[in-house]
Amino acid sequence: MSIETPTTPENNRPGKMRIVFAVLPLLIFAGLAVIFWSQLDSGRDISEIPSALIGTKAPLLDMPPLEGATFKGAAMPALTDAAIKGKLTLVNVWASWCVPCREENPIILELAKDPRLTVVGINYKDQTENALRFLGELGNPFAAVGVDPRGKAAIDWGVYGIPESYLVDASGTIVYKRVGPFDDRSLKEGLYPAIEKVVAGK
Numbered sequence: 001m002s003i004e005t006p007t008t009p010e011n012n013r014p015g016k017m018r019i020v021f022a023v024l025p026l027l028i029f030a031g032l033a034v035i036f037w038s039q040l041d042s043g044r045d046i047s048e049i050p051s052a053l054i055g056t057k058a059p060l061l062d063m064p065p066l067e068g069a070t071f072k073g074a075a076m077p078a079l080t081d082a083a084i085k086g087k088l089t090l091v092n093v094w095a096s097w098c099v100p101c102r103e104e105n106p107i108i109l110e111l112a113k114d115p116r117l118t119v120v121g122i123n124y125k126d127q128t129e130n131a132l133r134f135l136g137e138l139g140n141p142f143a144a145v146g147v148d149p150r151g152k153a154a155i156d157w158g159v160y161g162i163p164e165s166y167l168v169d170a171s172g173t174i175v176y177k178r179v180g181p182f183d184d185r186s187l188k189e190g191l192y193p194a195i196e197k198v199v200a201g202k
Helices: 009-041 099-111 128-138 152-156 184-199
Strands: 089-094 118-124 145-148 164-168 174-179
Touching: 089 099, 099 128, 118 152, 128 145, 145 152, 164 184, 174 184
Parallel strands: 089 118, 118 145
Antiparallel strands: 089 164, 164 174
């Protein structure tokens, strides 16, 4: 003769907990998917990542030059505060091993022709010979290049990933940041308005 165990809330609790643990990952995934989709669907450029440095003084620039590189027939200057003092400057973080950097280089070359702008580069965790080959093959847009072999300067600048660019006004304040390569949209909606705002003194 078998004795049936009465059904009580305590007896049902293990089964309910199994259901909760089975459903919980699905709910978390669904929540993250909704957040991700809302970002994509908003039309906002997710590469325009806000930076705590915007509106603050740019970090110290004191990096050695890219040995062997030239600019306008002379040895490439080192990237120091003196190289950008009093100038509206685009600081571009790049490396020869970075595929998007190669794709972006023609745009940086065009930006370097803008008389309002000085373009300088931070060469990130690169080999000298590879960096020189990059500039030799694709063209050198930089008025100065600082070598950052261990990524220390990149940490100071809050770099997420390269290429990455910072617009620094004549007073040394960061006014704009771009994560990822420039394209037509980011130029028209991001960099150009930022340049025009600085030039207009707004």
